[in-house]
Amino acid sequence: MSGVNPDVRRLSEWGADRLHQLAEAYDTPLYVYDIARVRENARRIRAAFPDAEVSYATKANTSKPVLRALQDEGVGAECASAGEVQRSLDAGFTGSEVRYTAVNPPSEDLDHVCALAADHPLTITIGAADTLDRLAERDFFGKLAVRVNPGVGAGHHAKVTTGTDPKFGVPYDEVPSLLAAAADRGFDVVGIHAHAGSGISGDDLSAHRELVSRMGALARESPVSLEFVNVGGGFGVPYKEAEPPLDIAAVAEATREALGEVDAQLAIEPGRYFVADAGVLLTRVNTAKPTPETLVVGVDAGMTTLVRPAMYGSYHEIRNLAPDAGEREAVETLVAGPICETSDIFATDRVLPAPARGDLLCIGNAGAYGYEMASQYNSRPRPAVVCLDEGEAYLAVRRETLADVTSLEEP
Numbered sequence: 001m002s003g004v005n006p007d008v009r010r011l012s013e014w015g016a017d018r019l020h021q022l023a024e025a026y027d028t029p030l031y032v033y034d035i036a037r038v039r040e041n042a043r044r045i046r047a048a049f050p051d052a053e054v055s056y057a058t059k060a061n062t063s064k065p066v067l068r069a070l071q072d073e074g075v076g077a078e079c080a081s082a083g084e085v086q087r088s089l090d091a092g093f094t095g096s097e098v099r100y101t102a103v104n105p106p107s108e109d110l111d112h113v114c115a116l117a118a119d120h121p122l123t124i125t126i127g128a129a130d131t132l133d134r135l136a137e138r139d140f141f142g143k144l145a146v147r148v149n150p151g152v153g154a155g156h157h158a159k160v161t162t163g164t165d166p167k168f169g170v171p172y173d174e175v176p177s178l179l180a181a182a183a184d185r186g187f188d189v190v191g192i193h194a195h196a197g198s199g200i201s202g203d204d205l206s207a208h209r210e211l212v213s214r215m216g217a218l219a220r221e222s223p224v225s226l227e228f229v230n231v232g233g234g235f236g237v238p239y240k241e242a243e244p245p246l247d248i249a250a251v252a253e254a255t256r257e258a259l260g261e262v263d264a265q266l267a268i269e270p271g272r273y274f275v276a277d278a279g280v281l282l283t284r285v286n287t288a289k290p291t292p293e294t295l296v297v298g299v300d301a302g303m304t305t306l307v308r309p310a311m312y313g314s315y316h317e318i319r320n321l322a323p324d325a326g327e328r329e330a331v332e333t334l335v336a337g338p339i340c341e342t343s344d345i346f347a348t349d350r351v352l353p354a355p356a357r358g359d360l361l362c363i364g365n366a367g368a369y370g371y372e373m374a375s376q377y378n379s380r381p382r383p384a385v386v387c388l389d390e391g392e393a394y395l396a397v398r399r400e401t402l403a404d405v406t407s408l409e410e411p
């Protein structure tokens, strides 16, 4: 797909002047989300899966403007905690648009979600048989789905491959009897769910196909009738500038083919695909240190701002927005943050127009699992978030202060 709604928005396409203005107005480090792009991503994915129920895995980015835009685009909310359920309802999702996927759910989460379910008919997806007892104890007999451990996984990193990890979901062969038991106990059994991991990429749809086909087989042998078969998210995005985008139409076709005939609606719940290329992280260079090995470029964002490179070894494009960047010599750099940890590095061996103190750098594809995973480690306040929509810029999350960092401490 191309034209008005391209498959990917590259880092090079973000307007440098606008980003400079935002950095001046809101300081750095600063997350910038383009809400119009979030909407485009939603429209593209809904167009590719016209018959499916499409939800957004809110864990990727729970910022209110993002949630509101996606609700407005007719997408549901898949939530991993009571907090995400609450924030989704607060942002305007209705109960029937919300699914809570309970992974080893703390009692407080079940208390909170079951209380909300009394007024908002949300769906709870369980990943262990004993969660049924815990829901019954809270008088929840509402819409229930079972998360399946499909025994196949996919992912850009072992830490995001969930499909084979016994932590997630009910063993495949035990699912039919659990569905029957739940229905017998009076739960309103509505579906089955699985998520292979994060990283379905264009050149390898085999794990995705296998997961979907196993889910199709399970749906056909289900002892209770199902409303949906949810095959999860994990739709990859190109983190490298030259990497081709996912062919979403091909993924949709492979999904339909692998699912086969089922008497239930297909459901999907990507996270990253909706928001990754709709966000960038702006960071200012504070140190340029030539060393025998490389030019060390110190910036004011760190692994506490964007943890993906430190946590998963993820690649993120970096652009030097200095107005004269085009005339600078291209040099090999190591781009590192201010955190006192060896892993606090955004890029090694990265060739950039020689960064100098004061330059503004822009880190691409930061809209997914960016701010969401930010922390206060090293007593570092979390950054601000600014949204762009229809040409307007507005603050979505204010920058934390040191007072925020210590605000919970007893005197």
Ligand code: PLP
Residues within 6 Å of the ligand: 057, 060, 078, 101, 162, 195, 197, 198, 199, 232, 233, 234, 235, 269, 270, 271, 272, 273
């Ligand atoms: N669904 C579930 C259950 C997940 O655990 C995740 C990610 O961890 C997703 C959906 C979304 O994955 P992604 O953002 O890669 O699409």
